[in-house]
Amino acid sequence: MYQAIVFLPLIGFLIVGLFGTSLGAKASEYITSGLLVISAALSWVAFFSVGFSETEVFTVPVLRWIQSGGIDTAWALRIDTLTVVMLVVVNTVSALVHIYSIGYMHHDPNRPRFFAYLSLFTFAMLMLVTSDNLIQMFFGWEGVGLASYLLIGFWYKKPSANAAAIKAFVVNRVGDFGFALGIFGVFVLFGSVNLGTIFANAASFIPAEHGAEAAAGGEAVLNFLGYALDKQAAITVVCLLLFMGAMGKSAQVPLHTWLPDAMEGPTPVSALIHAATMVTAGVFMLARLSPLFELSHTALLVVTFVGAITAFFAATVGLVQNDIKRVIAYSTCSQLGYMFVALGVGAYGAAIFHLFTHAFFKALLFLGSGSVIHAVSDEQDMRKMGGLRKLIPTTYWMMVIGTLALTGVGVPVTVIGTAGFFSKDAIIESAFVGHNAVAGFAFILLVVAACFTSFYSWRLIFMTFHGKPRASHEVMHHVHESPPVMLVPLFILAAGALLAGFLFHDQFIGEAYGEFWKASLFTLPDNHILHDMHGVPLWVKLSPFVAMLIGLLFAWQFYIRSPETPKQLAAQHRGLYAFLLNKWYFDELYDFLFVRAAKRLGHFLWKTGDGRIIDGLGPDGISARVVDVTDRVVKLQSGYLYHYAFAMLIGVAALVTWMML
DSSP, X not given: OHHHHHHHHHHHHHHHHHHHHHHOXXXXXXXXXXXXXXXXHHHHHHHHHHHTSSOOOEEEEEEEEEEETTEEEEEEEXXXXXXXXXXXXXXXXXXXXXXXXXXXXXXXXXXXXXXXXXXXXXXXXXXXXXXXXXXXXXXXXXXXXXHHHHHHTSSTTSHHHHXXXXXXXXXXHHHHHHHHHHHHHHHHHHSOOBHHHHHHHHTTTSOGGGOTTTTTTSOXXXXXXXXXXXXXXXXXXXXXXXXXXXXXXXXXXXXXXXXXXXXGSOHHHHHIXXXXXXXXXHHHHHHHTHHHHTTOHHHHHHHHHHHHHHHHHHHHHHTTOOBHHHHHHHHHHHHHHHHHHHHHTTOHHHHHHHHHHHHHHHHHHHHHHHHHHHHTTTOOBGGGOOOOTTTSHHHHHHHHHHHHHHHTOBOTTSSOBOHHHHHHHHHHHHHHHOOSTTHHHHHHHHXXXXXXXXXXXXXXXXXXXXXXXXXXXXXXXXXXXOOHHHHHHHHHHHHHHHHXXXXXHXXXXXXXXXXXXXXXXXXXXXXXXXXXXXXXXXXXXXXXXXXXXXXXXXXXXXXXXXXTHHHHHHHHTHHHHHHHHTGXXXXXXXXXXXXXXXXXXXXXIIIIIIIIIIIHHTHHHHHHHHHHHHHHHHHHOOOOHHHHHHHXXXXXXXXXXXXXX
């Protein structure tokens, strides 16, 4: 069953990728979508059979892979609760995106290629989440990077799409460089890249009776950048390098700049990349390697700090964006920050719970926005929408459900609420009781980000669906509801956005935590965060609800009751508005520091290094000298007989003179 879950998308990719042109678009759509639906159904079977039973971790062998020196790795599927949760998330969202794309991409002439890329992306992500060793994880890691490049740049005739694809690829390579170094470091410290061996050795790497600082001042076990590191320093450096990879893949500050630009791809791609797959790879990786991160308080502190800053930063930028997809993209960036805060304070269950619920409501919002874009003739600027509520009512209510889940609407201190109410509030509560030095700072930023999230989410709803129509009469005349093939996936995702939190909160973060997760998530014995987060003061439990309410009221005031207020505020605070609209000028800063410098260096190496020195003194210079010599020799060949006779006489005279002397 597990081989089928993983390899059915690969089979779909190979069939359609190789023979899609011959099969035709319809057959390509049905083959890839059908195989993904089967894979998704089997994933749910695996979820209940592993998560709700006493089944411990086990591996499913596939083939022998690398045997070289100290590396002995087999290609195997590691199956535990964390794996099956990710299988459900990846395959469910991917199957729904495949089905949705049948309607959304109906007029595109390159549908076989598009569906092949979708299946390749899904297979790469499945390889990542089922990996039994770090090399296999890196294979999946790079696979989703390649597939994201192909999907973001799918409309390759658009310069902006090509630029966005290259940007995503390059920024992720920066993070992946750190991830690769982290894998090398793990191999040096533990002598293996197999997860089972690493986890077994991690338990005794730093003696528990001495606490986390046990190895400080001990013998050097790792040399890095010229420094000899003891065990504690080494594990911290390795964890930070691994986290660097997660920062790139999961779009954390400062490696976040690729994610909003990735909106240049088709909307189903946005849903697939930003809801459940590529951007959650970093979160999954940290949860999977929790036995290592638990050994370094410093690394966890950095993870908490970066997550909190990202949650706040992305929420502030989302306040003023006008592209409907970019608003949701910055929302994704912010929600990933929440997940990393939970990882940083040791609430791994809460982080994966939010990953699980977020997949449903964020995919719902992205696909809902695609339905809006489909209705208004591919327009994405919310300033050119408005008044769509009665024209596309089904899409409207689906977007409202997604917004309710994203903003965490629910009744505090009860089990009545949307998916985000359970998972996001759990993260905020875990930050409040977290024991690292920046947990309190993170708690404050997350509550503020919750307020901003509510504001920009309802701003999107009000600008898009309420008020007077701001589109042209021709566009409004053609507004229509999406076909059933696009709406049915929205209904399924809406059910998840409403019910996933209520149905599964007990397993992910409640009383059934131990029986559900078993050994797939690791925490030190002194980590009592799961117990502490359920005993926080009432005002902490109420704070996300109050923040959500404040954001909703301000959005209603600004975009329903007094639509002129935002323009007046923007005019009064032009500097702040420009700062947020330009995304804190990260792109401009990187352009100044890295892009221009790299271009100047490249131009110098091209023109001076390669052109003048290598080519000038090398092949071009030699060939030029040969041409010069031959040109002069050619001039001696005049073609006149008397010239040749004269030259012969001079030669004879010279020869006679030489012999006489």
